[in-house]
Amino acid sequence: MNWGPHELVDDWLAARVYPPVTLTGYRADVGAWLDHCRTTDTAWDKAAPGHIALWAHVPGAPHRRTARRVSAVRSFYAYALDRGAVVHNPAERRPGFTNPAQLSPATLDPRQIAVLLAALDERGEHGGGRTRSRHPHPLQDRACGYLLVGLGLRAALVTALVLDDLSTDGTIGLGADTLRLPDPSGGHHLVPLPPLVREAVNAYLPHRVPPRDPARGGPLFTGRTGAKMPQRHPHDLLRSVATASGLLSAGGVSSPVRGHAHT
Structure with missing residues (x-):
């Protein structure tokens, strides 16, 4: 039916x-x-x-x-x-984490993703103002994290992105709203950025360190010297915000999320 x-x-x-x-x-x-x-x-x-x-x-x-x-x-x-109207429940609760190695976008349920998004927001809260953040690149971390857990991209793909992968299909002046991603066949396809992901990426761009290699606009995510972000950084970032949010304890054992109701 x-x-x-x-x-x-x-x-x-x-x-x-x-x-x-x-x-x-x-x-x-x-x-x-x-x-x-x-x-x-x-x-x-x-x-x-x-x-x-x-x-x-x-x-x-x-x-x-x-x-x-x-x-x-x-x-x-x-x-x-x-009732057979869907083949799976996309909001189904998933187990907590007992090992940091288990932590990846593919293993997260919606509540866990939302917890991490809130932690990323908190990390980037003062990144664009005069208040000094305790993290060296808070807006970069927020944009990178939103692409990881919001869009579900793999860490290797996030670090491989270049500035030219961003484009604008919508109203001029609103910033990048489309991301070009590779296909398994060797081609590419365009993915619209959801509003929250778009906002995080566009908030970061004015603070991006100019790249050493400007080919194709250079790496989207650069280190303080302009080199491409190390491929390990997204993994470390995910573990850091998971620990800060309470999804993962400092010792690697999951713990209740502070301030979140269990549903």
Whole structure:
């Protein structure tokens, strides 16, 4: 049977016994998610964890709000999976981490991704102002992290990006909004940058260290001498923000996320 998403929402909420406040909140959150899918041309039944995380995460919003939005979408997809409307639940909760080596974009669920996005926001909060950050390249870290966990790119691909891989398909003056990525066949394809990823990348660009090698605009991410960012840096960055957020303890054992409701 071909299920329409809004029909599924009605059936899901009718089939569950939720307190009135939860019922109202879940309907609003899932309705907002489906509206987001429609306006961004995201197939709701083929959404990935990163899609949900970038929608659920609102910079500066209380962590509890993010957790509630993810919880609502997770419950909706669980019902859709039971009814055969989807083949998997993209918001399904995944296990915590007991080893830093397990930490990669492919192993994260939407709540975990949103936790890392919030930690990256906190790291880059003062990067563009006069306040000295305790991290040497906070806006670069934020842009790199958003491409890693928001867009789900591999570390090797992030460090291989050059400035010319960014382009503008939309309104002139809004900054880069499209990223060119390689195909397995040897060609390339263009990927629109989601708004939060676009904002992080464009906030970093004015602070980028001029590259030593300007070919094709030079590496997108450069070190303080202008050389290409070491390939190890994205891995170290992911571990650092996971530790700072509480997803990963300093000793490598997962711990509860500070300030986040468990859903």
